[in-house]
Amino acid sequence: DSANADFTSWNYITGSRDDGLHYEEASSYPEISIAATYSTYPVSIQNSATNISGYGDSYITFYPGSEIGKLRVTFNGSDSREWKAYVIKSSGINTHDIEYIDLSPVSYNGEIIIENFESYNSVTLAGVNVSEFSAGVLFTYSANIILPYEVSSKILTEDSSVYSGSSKIFDIQVNNTAIIGDIFRVIYWDDQGWLPIDTVNFALNSGDSTIVSINVSPPQGTSLSGVSELQFKTESWGDTSVYVIDTMYAVIALQRGDVDFSGSIDIADIVSFVNYSFGGGDSPQPIVLAADFDCNGLVNISDLVALVDYSFNSGPYCECNPY
Known part of the structure; x- marks a missing residue:
């Protein structure tokens, strides 16, 4: 089955499409016919042009035209047959890269994303019925452009x-x-x-x-x-x-100077500091070092002086606060 699918891809690369890497005399072989071509998108779900019998195939070619981005191609073969599908990415008339589409082994559907579609001359989808001697059935396909959004x-x-x-x-x-x-x-x-x-x-x-x-x-x-x-x-x-x-x-982080742990440094912190130092008020919150405004590791009158200077005289801000 895989050999037949490979054979089908080789059949595409003949005549003027010959790349010198497949049939020895491929340039003299006739070119296979293309069932359908597209250069505007999206392509809604389409049936293959004909019923595909055992070991038969059909080719559909997509041209980028003025499109940029990714090309998304879907394939869905009739569940009553076994299928192979692949794309031939042609960056030039005689330059081709073949890539298989991963199909479900039950429903024979799958898709492939072609990056940078605009960089190719064409991308050709080939669907192959690999159920030998089977009567012809259809497959379906579609295509759309995924714009190249990035962030x-x-x-x-x-x-x-x-x-x-x-x-x-x-x-x-x-x-x-x-x-x-x-x-x-x-x-x-x-x-x-x-x-x-x-x-x-x-x-x-x-x-x-x-x-x-x-x-x-x-x-x-x-x-x-x-x-x-x-x-x-x-x-x-x-x-x-x-x-x-x-x-x-x-x-x-600890904000030194925010003695009452309110989230800001204001007059209420000075009042709390005075009450703590001289009136037996509550300790600075959340820890005593919240009152260490001059960053010397001690809490004393010099911190109160520094806090008042900052609050009323545009004195220096606490240098050990992170911001």
């Missing part, structure tokens, strides 16, 4: 630390690496609820890029051991099978 992305934010009760922007750069324009969708979520499950949509011309800024907001009171896996999925509207997913782990 790449990366997280630009390098520091993954976040503060409990605060928000931090994470930037994702999206690049349209395709040769055609497209609309993209960025979907984002996480496993701790620090990100709203949401989407951002935008259009990009070929070769263009944009930056998407997304707020990560751990709830107030999230412990210093808190970690959340952030997921950013960028997908093509033109072809939703084209997408990339970027992952980053956001980690709760």
Whole structure:
């Protein structure tokens, strides 16, 4: 059966199509006839031009014309027969590459994707009935173009630390690496609820890029051991099978100066610090070092002075805070 299918493919490469690699005198052999040709797409499901009897075959040729992208070819042989199917990819009149289509052993249907269809002169589908001496039956086929959508992305934010009760922007750069324009969708979520499950949509011309800024907001009171896996999925509207997913782990960091663990540094932190230092108030939260604003490893009056200076006199920010 396979030998007969191979024989069928050789029959195509004769006459002006001879590549010098098959029949010794192939250039002098007559060319087989092509049952149907196409240069516009999609090609809806079609029957073979004739019934294909045992060891018979039929050829259908697809020309790229002005199309770019991938060519998807489907084949479905009658279940009452055994079939082989293959494509002959011709990059020139005398240059051919033969590739078999993987068919179901029960229903004899399958498909093949031809990358960069525009780079070929033609692609020819051949269907072969390999049930010897069998009466003729039909097969069906179809073809469509899958446009060459592409996308790449990366997280630009390098520091993954976040503060409990605060928000931090994470930037994702999206690049349209395709040769055609497209609309993209960025979907984002996480496993701790620090990100709203949401989407951002935008259009990009070929070769263009944009930056998407997304707020990560751990709830107030999230412990210093808190970690959340952030997921950013960028997908093509033109072809939703084209997408990339970027992952980053956001980690709760200590924000020195946020004495009351509210997520921000403000007058309430100074009040809490004074109450703790001079009035027997509650300890800084979540740990005492939240009040170590001058980063010397101790909590004392110099931290309060530094915090007041920062809050009211545009003094320096705590240098050991991650951001």
